[in-house]
Amino acid sequence: MIADDRAVSEAIGFILILGLVLTGIGLVTLYGYPVLVKEQSSTDVKNMERAMIVIQNDMKSLCFKNVPYKESTLQVSGGTLEVIDFSESKSSFKIKTTDGQRYPPSGQLKLGELRYRSDRSTEVITLENGAVITRQEGSTGSAMLAEPRWFCDDDPIKDDKTFVIYIMNVTAGERMAKSGMTTVRMQLQETNTTVHNLSPQSKVTVTYTADTTNDHSVAWKNYLTSPMVDMTKKASSPPDAYEISDVDKLVIKEYRIEILGI
Template identity: 30%
Template sequence: MIRSEKAVSEVIGMVMILFIMMIVIGAILLVGVPMIESGKERARMDVAANSFLSLQNDIEEVVRGPIWVTDPMDVTDVNRLGPSRETGFQLMGGTLSVLPKANTYMILDVTFTSSIQNYIIGAGEITFEANGEEIGYENGALIRKYEGGEPLMFSNPLISIYNTLDNQANPSDSNITISIHAINLSGNLSSVGGDGKARIETRPENYKQIIPPDIIPGVTQLNISIYSARDNINAWESFFNTKLETAGLDQNCLLKTGYCIDKTSTSNLVVRIYGNNNTRPDIFLSVYESTLNVMVR
């Protein structure tokens, strides 16, 4: 009787090949497919982020456009404030919303030489949400929130803070210049979703020069309260820390010099700016507000 192991070895070889193929396919399903899907999600949100950058640019073109106003405190011809803009937006399965009444705004408490004034400026937000991630326009800034991660401000608002550095030898003799241009969103709540293309229409309604610039510093302390309906306070804290440190201010909450940041909750942040000198006004402050009618369709 002749015995041959050739057929047995072929069967074993085939089984091993099938086993290896199953391992490879399983690895692809377990690791490769989620990576591909994750890459698709990142690509979608990257496209949305670029669309928001275009939107922010269009909004700033509107508010910085030709302002046909003789007296900013008495706007009589709001139809000629500036050009309107229309921004295209690929939805890609997400939801785009304009929320004019959202609990997102700023409160300024300004200590002048002889008085303290309170101003509520800016309101509303524009958001894009898809699969647990979101990108939002709030208080003039663009903030991206990753799923399970911290919010990241990837484009700054119209807030400028810098040091005049009048006296390099004695920093306490220098002044701080702060300019804030708040964006107030008006109109009705509007939202679209799906896989098509949406358009965001931005039209100017009003412009106010709340605090005009002055030739001498007239503010001894400025408190900026940021309210974020999307709990993006950490992004705002990072923004103000960078701005104020770049302006040469140190955070000192105890001595009340430089500045102090206090996070009262996940939706509220208070920035207290004292300046370099607590014995005289050393803050140049100018504040503007543009009201825009924004609608998505």
């Protein structure tokens, strides 16, 4: 093909090509691999967010659809899923009315939770009181990925305002943690409905005490002050108190969900 092959050295050509290949491998190891690992961990977290919403839907089936038992198999990758019994949880709720009713009658209402902690990133996803909440370890913010079903009903027929609060309590015989393929098995242990007929212009106050190591007060504030629930935050912090006025009827439904195993 080329008649004149002078000054063309096979050795130099080989060294040049080898150099290019080695530089390529070096660049991929230095920059490409960390990007790949980061991508993997964010995929794991996304998958887990989805899995937590699946568990939340299972809990909703237990509570709202008269299903006694549910199980779902899911993949917990890049982190650990743990179940915390209500007696060990550090966050709590308290409900009070201006008529003097309290729920629970004494002390705080502890709820228990399911928590996923990522190994590689700082994300923590918690299923607490029927809400899926995400936050970054070490920062104060938190966001609700899936909301519980509290609501305020304005009845146009009798002109009544009914405030419905759903409490989903998680109990577990022992503290459980798992990584990898898991089957979350749960059953509805107990339901408790309390109806309070309140005097006109009554106010209902919900107080949320956050766990200082896993603070979800921002997520709960955004949810409770959203148009769906329509409460207003009282000037007290912490603990955060929220108030709703002109409630004629307060309904509190407490469900106790037992996690049999993960």
